[in-house]
Structures are given as structure tokens and as C-alpha cells.
Amino acid sequence: MQFFMEVLIGGLLSGVMYALVALGFVLIYKASGVFNFAQGAMVYLAALSVVGCMEKGAPLWLAIILAFAIMTLFGIATEKFVLRKLVNQPPIALFMATIGLAFFIEGLAPMVFGSAPRALDLGIVDEPIPAILDAWGIVISKFDLVAAGVAALLVTTLALFFQYTRIGRALRAVADDHQAALSIGIPLQHIWAIVWGIAGFVALVAGLMWGARNGVQFALTFTALKALPVLIIGGFTSVPGAIVGGLLIGASEKLAEIYLPPVMQSLFGGNFGGIEGWFPYVLALFFLLVRPEGLFGEKHIDRV
Amino acid sequence: MFKHRKSVPTAAISIALLAQGAIAAEEQFFPVLSYRVGPYGANGQSFFGGFVDYLTYVNLKENGVNGVKIVWEECETEYNNAKGIECYERLKDKAKVSTGPIHTMSTGVAYALIDKSKEDKIPLAMMGYGRTDAVDGSVFPYAFPLVTTYQMQASAILRFIKERGKGGLEGKKIVYLYHDSAYGKEPIVALQEEAKLNKFELTLIPVAHPGNEQGAQWLKIRQENPDYVVFWGWGVMNQTALKAAQKVGFSRDKMIGSWWAGSEEDTVPAGDAAKGYMAATWNVAGKDVPLIADIEKVVYGAGKGNLQDTSKIGTILYNRGVSAAVLSVEATRKAQEKYGKGKPVNGEQVRWAMENLDITDARLKEIGATNLLPQIKTSCTDHEGSGKVKIQQWDGAKWIPVSGWIEGNKGLIHPLFQASAKQYATEKGIAPRDCSKEK
Numbered sequence: 001m002q003f004f005m006e007v008l009i010g011g012l013l014s015g016v017m018y019a020l021v022a023l024g025f026v027l028i029y030k031a032s033g034v035f036n037f038a039q040g041a042m043v044y045l046a047a048l049s050v051v052g053c054m055e056k057g058a059p060l061w062l063a064i065i066l067a068f069a070i071m072t073l074f075g076i077a078t079e080k081f082v083l084r085k086l087v088n089q090p091p092i093a094l095f096m097a098t099i100g101l102a103f104f105i106e107g108l109a110p111m112v113f114g115s116a117p118r119a120l121d122l123g124i125v126d127e128p129i130p131a132i133l134d135a136w137g138i139v140i141s142k143f144d145l146v147a148a149g150v151a152a153l154l155v156t157t158l159a160l161f162f163q164y165t166r167i168g169r170a171l172r173a174v175a176d177d178h179q180a181a182l183s184i185g186i187p188l189q190h191i192w193a194i195v196w197g198i199a200g201f202v203a204l205v206a207g208l209m210w211g212a213r214n215g216v217q218f219a220l221t222f223t224a225l226k227a228l229p230v231l232i233i234g235g236f237t238s239v240p241g242a243i244v245g246g247l248l249i250g251a252s253e254k255l256a257e258i259y260l261p262p263v264m265q266s267l268f269g270g271n272f273g274g275i276e277g278w279f280p281y282v283l284a285l286f287f288l289l290v291r292p293e294g295l296f297g298e299k300h301i302d303r304v
Numbered sequence: 305m306f307k308h309r310k311s312v313p314t315a316a317i318s319i320a321l322l323a324q325g326a327i328a329a330e331e332q333f334f335p336v337l338s339y340r341v342g343p344y345g346a347n348g349q350s351f352f353g354g355f356v357d358y359l360t361y362v363n364l365k366e367n368g369v370n371g372v373k374i375v376w377e378e379c380e381t382e383y384n385n386a387k388g389i390e391c392y393e394r395l396k397d398k399a400k401v402s403t404g405p406i407h408t409m410s411t412g413v414a415y416a417l418i419d420k421s422k423e424d425k426i427p428l429a430m431m432g433y434g435r436t437d438a439v440d441g442s443v444f445p446y447a448f449p450l451v452t453t454y455q456m457q458a459s460a461i462l463r464f465i466k467e468r469g470k471g472g473l474e475g476k477k478i479v480y481l482y483h484d485s486a487y488g489k490e491p492i493v494a495l496q497e498e499a500k501l502n503k504f505e506l507t508l509i510p511v512a513h514p515g516n517e518q519g520a521q522w523l524k525i526r527q528e529n530p531d532y533v534v535f536w537g538w539g540v541m542n543q544t545a546l547k548a549a550q551k552v553g554f555s556r557d558k559m560i561g562s563w564w565a566g567s568e569e570d571t572v573p574a575g576d577a578a579k580g581y582m583a584a585t586w587n588v589a590g591k592d593v594p595l596i597a598d599i600e601k602v603v604y605g606a607g608k609g610n611l612q613d614t615s616k617i618g619t620i621l622y623n624r625g626v627s628a629a630v631l632s633v634e635a636t637r638k639a640q641e642k643y644g645k646g647k648p649v650n651g652e653q654v655r656w657a658m659e660n661l662d663i664t665d666a667r668l669k670e671i672g673a674t675n676l677l678p679q680i681k682t683s684c685t686d687h688e689g690s691g692k693v694k695i696q697q698w699d700g701a702k703w704i705p706v707s708g709w710i711e712g713n714k715g716l717i718h719p720l721f722q723a724s725a726k727q728y729a730t731e732k733g734i735a736p737r738d739c740s741k742e743k
Contacts, residue, residue, distance in 0.1 A: 003523070003527055006523055007520060007523055010519045010520070010523055011519065011520070013519075014517060014519050017517075107341070110341070110345070114613070115341070115345050115346045115349070116346045116349075116569065116572075116613070116616075117346055117540075117543070117569050117572065117573040118572065118573055119572060119573045119574065119575040121575060126547055126550060126551050126577070127550060127551060127553070128551065128552065128553055133553075139523070139526065139551065139552050139553070141551050143551075210516075213544075213547055214516055214540055214543050214544045214547065214573070215540070215543040215572075215573025215574060216573065217346065217539075217540060217543075217573060218342065218343045218344075218345065218346075219343055219514055219516055219539060219540030221343075222343075222514045222516055222540070223516065225514075226517075253520075254519055254520040254523075255520075257520035257521070258520050258523070258524060271492075271508050271510070273484070273508070273509060273510040274484035274510030274511055274512040275512065276511075276512045276517060276520065277484075277512030277513060278512070
């Protein structure tokens with residue numbers, strides 16, 4: 001039971017890390033109805049900006065501020081040079097544009113800041129907390145707890161922002177219908193620039209946490225791989241859904257990784273394992289069949 | 305305006321003709337299937353930087369191989385199999401007149417080229433990666449898993465553990481944590497044979513690609529509480545494993561990685577979590593190898609260095625690239641000795657040379673590569689030529705060798721290659737060569 005709890009808690013905490021990336025997708029989707037293929041690349045760009053600025057001599061706090069400025073400028077530039085031309089185009093056109101954007105960032109970021117994998121030290125050690133280890137024999141790292149705290153703070157802030165601010169409401173209106181939002185005087189360009197800026201900030205937070213854990217390197221773009229099942233489960237339009245989806249994916253994949261292989265081995269023989277790569281997608285497929293809008297997504301009803 | 309319009313197609317045609325241009329008769333061509341961008345670009349930069357720097361060094365220092373200037377063309381594969389094949393197809397025509405061996409530094413691309421390279425008679429070097437049963441040259445005449453293979457390396461790591469512990473391997477618990485791909489799966493059969501022979505308990509734990517999340521695997525390792533973790537990682541999986549080991553409190557000096565998990569690119573991003581970690585290697589790091597110091601002096605002194613970031617000179621992967629180039633140039637030299645000194649050599653001739661390499665410590669000393677890599681002696685039945693690795697340990701800033709050259713259990717491992725090659729020959733309808741008739 002103790003081991004089960006350890007795996008479960010470890011999975012939930014991993015899920016928080018997935019949710020941090022998924023949040024960026026939700027923001028863009030809410031504002032433009034588009035799955036932003038470039039979110040993983042934005043995480044990479046943000047983290048690379050931090051270590052790049054630090055290598056030039058900036059202390060961590062200044063590097064984070066400079067990286068935020070870079071991400072904001074990037075958001076504004078994306079709106080100006082990519083999205084503005086595509087207003088009222090079908091979502092697939094916007095989606096394709098984000099694919100191009102991902103390749104652009106993946107090429108540009110290492111050209112500017114270098115491609116060598118680098119360490120990012122936030123001063124939070126990824127080691128077990130001795131008190132918990134001694135009392136319950138369970139490994140919980142300080143780093144994971146900080147990540148959970150950061151995610152909780154982000155979600156609360158974003159949920160409040162969407163629900164209670166003017167920009168938040170305008171954002172939701174834009175997501176529903178670009179043309180209708182424009183006709184009632186919502187400045188679409190400003191809204192998109194703001195939301196891409198905020199998505200850049202979320203990418204920066206995710207990049208800091210993932211970069212501190214695994215090093216800052218190209219593989220940060222892979223963090224987006226787990227965001228898709230998280231979004232399918234949580235719903236593409238729900239900020240709290242991203243967290244719940246992340247927790248569900250994190251916990252279920254870890255439990256599956258530990259407890260499924262022995263069952264599969266006894267049934268089919270051979271050596272199973274390494275199922276974390278596909279298990280979240282199977283789970284997401286199941287959700288698509290029974291609840292296509294996800295746990296917290298808006299049910300889409302078309303008038304005939 | 306009209307003039308400008310006319311000049312565009314003219315220039316395009318000229319560039320196309322130049323690109324298609326045949327290699328001059330007095331030059332030795334090397335097709336280089338490199339990767340410097342993409343997920344593993346940082347690793348490729350160091351390796352191919354070292355490779356190209358050595359070719360430049362030979363041109364500058366000796367005016368080529370016996371006066372035959374080395375020329376090369378790089379094609380970016382991005383560590384992608386499809387692009388690797390595309391690059392090969394693009395460069396193979398240029399490699400018709402003369403060619404050095406092709407290095408892909410990718411098991412996937414190497415697998416994809418095994419049959420093609422044989423058809424086109426271009427030797428394929430797979431130094432420390434690729435299809436390992438190609439050790440048996442009777443079935444794989446054009447493929448060379450030179451220096452050592454995954455299986456021999458795994459066996460050498462176990463020998464190191466055995467000698468280090470003094471109590472042997474019997475009764476010990478060893479976890480094999482591996483990238484769930486052909487690369488990670490290749491050594492399993494060797495480890496299982498070793499487990500039977502040495503009576504230790506082996507637990508296999510796979511990690512799904514890309515390996516940036518290993519929480520469950522390391523909790524399992526914590527529960528198993530093994531004596532050692534033998535680790536076959538690549539890319540981000542390496543840093544993640546080191547951090548995850550730290551997280552569950554597993555001692556890094558009981559973790560021994562493969563050579564693809566033992567470069568500065570793997571340990572630096574993991575910070576303090578990497579301290580004490582060990583890994584196998586078939587080449588040493590550092591600039592104290594005379595050849596590496598001389599390359600820096602001659603090539604970079606002449607402003608012809610391939611790397612912008614010169615801090616990579618002397619790193620494990622840079623020195624590995626130099627080692628790969630050393631063997632390739634030595635093969636070219638050997639081919640010239642048989643087929644005509646001072647003349648370019650073709651794929652068939654280089655293939656013969658690679659099958660008859662005899663690079664002794666004396667020769668390594670002449671080149672300035674003493675201890676950079678082990679002695680190599682290949683034959684038709686042994687395309688590996690060495691089977692030796694060193695174990696190195698990360699001290700927080702650099703790799704320090706903690707063993708001499710250790711050879712895996714050849715008597716146990718090579719019959720596995722032969723059995724696998726035989727099966728491959730049956731499946732593909734290949735009639736193996738009679739190695740006793742090869743000269």
C-alpha cells in the first residue's frame with residue numbers, strides 16, 4: 001500500500017508538470033479556437049532565453065524578466081506577422097500557421113542562444129524531503145511540491161482573469177466567433193497579442209520548471225507530447241480542466257507503468273514496460289469516445 | 305531588369321553543375337551524413353566537428369593521405385532515418401570514384417543503409433552503434449561495427465562491476481534501465497547470458513522515448529534496491545535519469561551508463577546530480593592527448609576549425625569524432641598501400657582495408673593518439689576489431705578514467721553475433737563468404 005501511495009503521489013506531482021505545459025495550449029485555444037502546435041517550442045524558447053541571458057552575465061531574476069520580455073515581444077510579433085493575416089480564416093489555417101511557427105522557433109532559438117544542453121539551477125533541490133521519507137517512507141521531492149504550488153497559483157490567477165476581467169470576457173467572446181467579436185467592437189488584434197503574451201509567460205514558467213528538472217535542451221519541445229491527452233481529458237477550453245487532466249494522466253500513466261507490465265507479461269510473455277509513451281493516448285481515446293468535450297470542456301451545439 | 309532575370313537561371317544552372325561536380329581524380333572523397341540541428345544536434349556538432357577537424361588536420365599537416373587531398377561533403381540528417389537515406393542517395397554518386405567509409409552516428413540510419421551500402425559498394429562504419437551482428441563479416445561485408453558493440457560493452461561493464469566489488473557478481477541484483485528501442489534492446493540477450501553465467505539477478509526496466517519522465521521506473525528501482533543500475537540512455541533520457549536517481553536517493557556511483565550516456569552533453573545539464581556517475585567509453589576525453597592538442601594548434605591556429613564553440617574541443621564526443629576520422633583515414637591509407645600509394649581509393653578498396661586494419665599502440669603513438677582509443681585489428685570474421693572500453697567517472701566538471709581498457713567476454717558474446725548473422729543470412733537468402741579464403 002505504501003508503494004502504491006508513493007507511485008500515486010509521484011504520478012500526481014508529475015501530472016502537475018504536464019498541466020503547466022497544457023495551460024499554454026488552453027489559453028491560445030480559448031482565444032482563437034486553435035490548437036497551438038508551437039507551444040512546446042515556446043517552452044524551449046523561454047527556457048533557452050533564461051539560460052542565454054544568464055550566460056551573458058544576467059542574474060537569474062533579471063534573466064527571467066528578460067525572458068518574459070522576449071516572450072511578450074514574440075507574442076506581439078506572432079499576432080502582427082502571422083495571425084493578423086488569418087483573421088476569419090478556418091481554424092485549420094491557423095493551426096497550420098502554428099506548425100510553421102514551431103519550426104521557426106526550433107531553428108531560431110538555438111541559433112541565437114546556442115543548442116548545447118545546459119543546466120538551469122533555480123536553487124530548489126530535486127531530492128526527497130527527509131521528514132516525509134522518515135515518517136512515511138515515501139519519496140516526495142521539494143521540487144515537485146514547489147511545481148505544484150506554482151501550478152496552483154497560475155491556475156487560480158488565470159481562472160480569475162478569464163472569469164472576472166474585461167479582457168478575460170473579451171477573450172472568450174473572440175474564441176466563440178472572431179467576426180461577431182469584431183462587430184461589437186472587441187479589438188481582436190490586441191486580444192490576440194495579450195493572450196499570446198500570457199501564453200508566453202505560461203511557457204516561461206513551464207520552461208523554468210522542466211528546464212530545471214531535465215536541463216535546457218531541444219527535448220523541451222517534447223513536453224508538448226503529453227499536453228494533447230491532458231487537453232482531451234480536461235477539455236480544450238478549461239483552465240482547471242488542464243490541471244485535472246494533468247493529474248489524471250500523471251497518476252494513471254505511473255500506476256499503469258508499474259502495475260500493467262506484470263499482467264501483460266503473464267498473459268503474453270516477453271518483456272513489457274515503457275508504456276508511458278502510449279498509455280495517455282489510449283486513455284484520451286477512451287475519453288473521446290465517451291465524453292468528446294473532455295471533463296470540463298464546453299459542449300459544442302450547432303444550430304441547424 | 306531583363307539582364308538580372310537572365311542571370312538568375314544561369315547562376316542556378318552553374319550552382320547545380322557545381323553541386324553535381326565530380327570529385328577530382330587526385331582527391332579522396334568522404335561523404336559525411338551529419339546532424340547539427342534537431343533534438344540531438346548538440347551531440348552531432350561535437351562528433352562531426354571532431355571528424356571534420358581531423359580531415360582538415362590531415363590535409364594541413366600531411367597534404368592529405370600520401371598527397372591525396374581529402375574532400376568531403378556534409379548532408380544534414382537531423383538524426384532522422386528518412387533524411388539519412390535522402391542524404392545517402394544524394395552523396396552516393398559522388399562516392400563512386402573514391403570514398404571513405406560513411407559514418408551516420410545513428411543506429412536507425414545505419415540499419416536503413418546496411419543493404420544499400422552493400423549494393424553500392426560503400427563501406428558503412430558503425431562505431432559503437434548500429435547492427436551489431438555485422439561483426440560477422442562473412443554475412444555483412446560492407447558493414448563495420450568497429451571498436452566495440454553494445455553487447456561487448458555491456459559485458460565489459462559487468463566485468464568492471466565484478467572486479468570492482470571483489471565479491472564477484474553472484475547473488476547481486478542488477479537493473480538494466482534502457483531506452484525502449486533497438487539501441488536499448490540490443491544488449492539484453494548478452495546481459496541475460498551473463499546473468500546465467502555469473503548467477504546474478506537481472507531486472508529489465510524499459511523507458512519510453514524520449515525518456516523525459518522516469519518517475520515510475522525510478523520508484524521501481526528504489527523498491528528493487530539493486531546493487532547497480534546498468535543504463536542505456538540517449539539524449540534527454542540521460543539527464544532525466546540522473547535527476548530521478550538523485551530524487552529517489554540512488555547513489556550515482558552505482559549507475560554505469562553506455563557510451564551514448566557518457567558525454568559532457570549528458571552530465572553538464574544534470575548539474576550536481578551527475579557527480580559520481582560512471583559510463584563506458586571507447587575513447588577518452590581531454591586535450592592532453594597529443595593529437596587533440598595538435599589539432600587545436602594546427603587547424604584552429606590556421607582559422608580552419610569546424611567548431612564555433614571551441615570549448616567542445618577535447619570533450620568526449622569531439623574526441624570520438626576525431627577517433628572515427630582517424631580510423632577512416634587509416635583505412636584509406638591501408639587501401640592505398642595495397643592498391644596504389646598516392647592514388648584515391650574506391651569503396652571496394654576501402655572495404656578491404658577496413659577488414660584488414662591493424663592499428664597497434666605503436667601506430668597510435670605515431671599519430672599522437674596514444675590511449676585515445678584501443679588497438680584495432682579487424683578481419684573477415686571480426687569487423688569489431690577490439691571489443692574494449694574504459695569506464696570513466698564524472699567528477700562534477702570532467703570525465704576521469706577509472707579503469708584501463710576492459711574487454712567484454714568475447715567467447716560468450718561473439719557466438720551470439722554469429723548465430724544472429726546466420727539467421728539474417730537465411731532470412732535474406734545471403735550466401736556467407738568463406739572467410740578462410742579472404743586475404
